[in-house]
Amino acid sequence: MSRIAVLGAGICGLVAARNLGLSGHDVLALEAGPETGGVMGSEKHDGYLLEIGPNTLALRPDSAAISLLAEMDLLEEAVDANPKADKRFVLRGEKLISVPTSPSALLGSGLLSLGAKLRLLLEPFLPRGKDPDETLAAFVKRRLGKEVLDYAVDPFVSGVYASKPESMIARHAFPKLVEIEKERRSLILGGMALAKERKGKPKTRLLSFPKGLATLTQRLSQDLAGCIKTNAKVQKVRRATAGWEVEWMEDEESKTECFDTVLCTLPAHKIASIKWEKVNSQEDLKALAKATHYPVSVVYHGFRREDVEHPLDGFGFLVPSKENRSILGTLFSSTLFAGRAPEGHVLLTTFVGGERQPELAEKSDDDLHRLVIEELRPILVLNDSPSFQHIRRWPQAIPLPDHSLDDRLAAAQRIEQRNPELRFTGSHLAGVSLPDCIEGALKQSSTDG
Numbered sequence: 001m002s003r004i005a006v007l008g009a010g011i012c013g014l015v016a017a018r019n020l021g022l023s024g025h026d027v028l029a030l031e032a033g034p035e036t037g038g039v040m041g042s043e044k045h046d047g048y049l050l051e052i053g054p055n056t057l058a059l060r061p062d063s064a065a066i067s068l069l070a071e072m073d074l075l076e077e078a079v080d081a082n083p084k085a086d087k088r089f090v091l092r093g094e095k096l097i098s099v100p101t102s103p104s105a106l107l108g109s110g111l112l113s114l115g116a117k118l119r120l121l122l123e124p125f126l127p128r129g130k131d132p133d134e135t136l137a138a139f140v141k142r143r144l145g146k147e148v149l150d151y152a153v154d155p156f157v158s159g160v161y162a163s164k165p166e167s168m169i170a171r172h173a174f175p176k177l178v179e180i181e182k183e184r185r186s187l188i189l190g191g192m193a194l195a196k197e198r199k200g201k202p203k204t205r206l207l208s209f210p211k212g213l214a215t216l217t218q219r220l221s222q223d224l225a226g227c228i229k230t231n232a233k234v235q236k237v238r239r240a241t242a243g244w245e246v247e248w249m250e251d252e253e254s255k256t257e258c259f260d261t262v263l264c265t266l267p268a269h270k271i272a273s274i275k276w277e278k279v280n281s282q283e284d285l286k287a288l289a290k291a292t293h294y295p296v297s298v299v300y301h302g303f304r305r306e307d308v309e310h311p312l313d314g315f316g317f318l319v320p321s322k323e324n325r326s327i328l329g330t331l332f333s334s335t336l337f338a339g340r341a342p343e344g345h346v347l348l349t350t351f352v353g354g355e356r357q358p359e360l361a362e363k364s365d366d367d368l369h370r371l372v373i374e375e376l377r378p379i380l381v382l383n384d385s386p387s388f389q390h391i392r393r394w395p396q397a398i399p400l401p402d403h404s405l406d407d408r409l410a411a412a413q414r415i416e417q418r419n420p421e422l423r424f425t426g427s428h429l430a431g432v433s434l435p436d437c438i439e440g441a442l443k444q445s446s447t448d449g
């Protein structure tokens with residue numbers, strides 16, 4: 001049995017700490033904030049249930065995340081998204097256009113012009129690409145054409161990463177697509193073949209919980225009771241004669257304890273704020289901290305149902321860069337899951353900023369509310385002012401899988417090789433989606449288990 005310090009208690013830290021505890025280790029998770037969960041959190045305000053960060057957990061049937069939920073008896077408590085959420089909209093001009101979900105629907109859809117639809121017919125005949133470091137934008141443009149990039153992939157990337165396809169490396173951002181090209185050449189034919197193979201098999205589920213996604217992190221924290229310290233900001237990690245000394249601030253007092261192993265799950269931008277003493281590879285620690293982040297503000301508005309004319313019959317809508325708007329997209333949160341708004345009201349969650357317009361995320365509260373309402377008014381046909389509003393700011397929202405990811409992964413590997421029993425994970429290395437975070441945390445916490 002080893003004594004192990006887990007730094008940070010977001011989803012990665014909590015999952016890793018649980019896994020290490022189950023393997024019989026003596027674990028202590030140190031969390032700087034007053035609560036665990038990191039960017040995952042569900043808050044009740046004036047009868048509205050707000051997600052401060054992630055809104056949905058997409059569970060593939062064969063994923064480590066689904067096994068975790070099953071082990072924790074959380075699958076019965078989980079709620080699937082409203083089937084209406086299968087419908088997703090993209091803004092084109094003044095109109096919200098439903099994103100086609102099948103090749104036949106695409107033909108009849110107004111999302112792409114006739115020229116762009118004809119261009120898709122070329123795709124099965126195109127050769128494989130040669131550049132392993134191709135950006136997502138170049139990959140999609142080469143295979144599917146510029147309009148698919150502008151009206152399908154660009155808004156999707158801004159919805160997931162608050163970033164631009166031009167900054168993303170295709171094999172990091174969408175590894176499955178790159179794999180299809182490698183193995184089957186055509187994305188369209190390969191995609192159709194895969195869909196056929198998957199027919200009749202369980203589908204990916206889009207989940208939350210009646211009280212919000214924080215149920216998962218709260219349950220993990222309860223299971224770890226006695227093994228977590230909150231308000232414990234780690235300040236120093238130092239190699240000792242045997243193992244590691246970790247120093248943190250607790251109630252304005254500095255505390256130091258010794259551990260056999262340290263597993264760091266802190267966000268990349270926080271790694272640089274810690275003193276790493278006697279750690280081989282100081283240069284690699286600097287490289288690890290260099291993830292690219294942009295600020296995002298999450299702007300919530302509640303309306304009386306009758307004050308929004310749009311039926312809100314979907315997941316929400318995304319805005320392509322080409323449309324030159326001031327918002328990235330809006331979730332129809334009260335359609336997505338029940339219990340998000342008081343009776344007779346609806347909740348809209350809008351994202352502002354990201355790589356496209358980082359400066360907008362930093363506007364004052366009043367300006368942000370004004371800007372969002374001005375954008376939403378004609379699109380959703382708002383007949384009155386919101387009866388509820390709230391903002392959550394993320395100055396360094398999402399670590400991008402851009403050109404720096406290879407360097408960061410290599411740096412983490414070198415540090416781990418040169419410093420036995422010092423390990424790293426987190427969304428900046430494992431991937432930003434919750435299932436990727438969970439898988440990464442399980443992997444990094446299982447090798448000595």
Ligand SMILES: Cc1cc2nc3c(=O)[nH]c(=O)nc-3n(C[C@H](O)[C@H](O)[C@H](O)COP(=O)(O)OP(=O)(O)OC[C@H]3O[C@@H](n4cnc5c(N)ncnc54)[C@H](O)[C@@H]3O)c2cc1C
Binds near residue numbers: 008013428
């Ligand atoms: C706005 C937004 C929307 C998102 N939407 C989705 C979505 O719908 N679906 C999805 O799958 N993913 C989504 N994501 C991504 C996903 O939520 C994150 O990738 C994931 O939650 C990150 O978890 P983490 O444990 O790596 O980091 P974090 O949650 O950042 O946790 C790190 C923890 O370390 C703590 N810490 C920092 N410094 C110290 C220190 N010195 N000492 C001790 N502790 C410290 C922090 O307080 C924090 O609790 C979203 C993210 C954001 C920001």
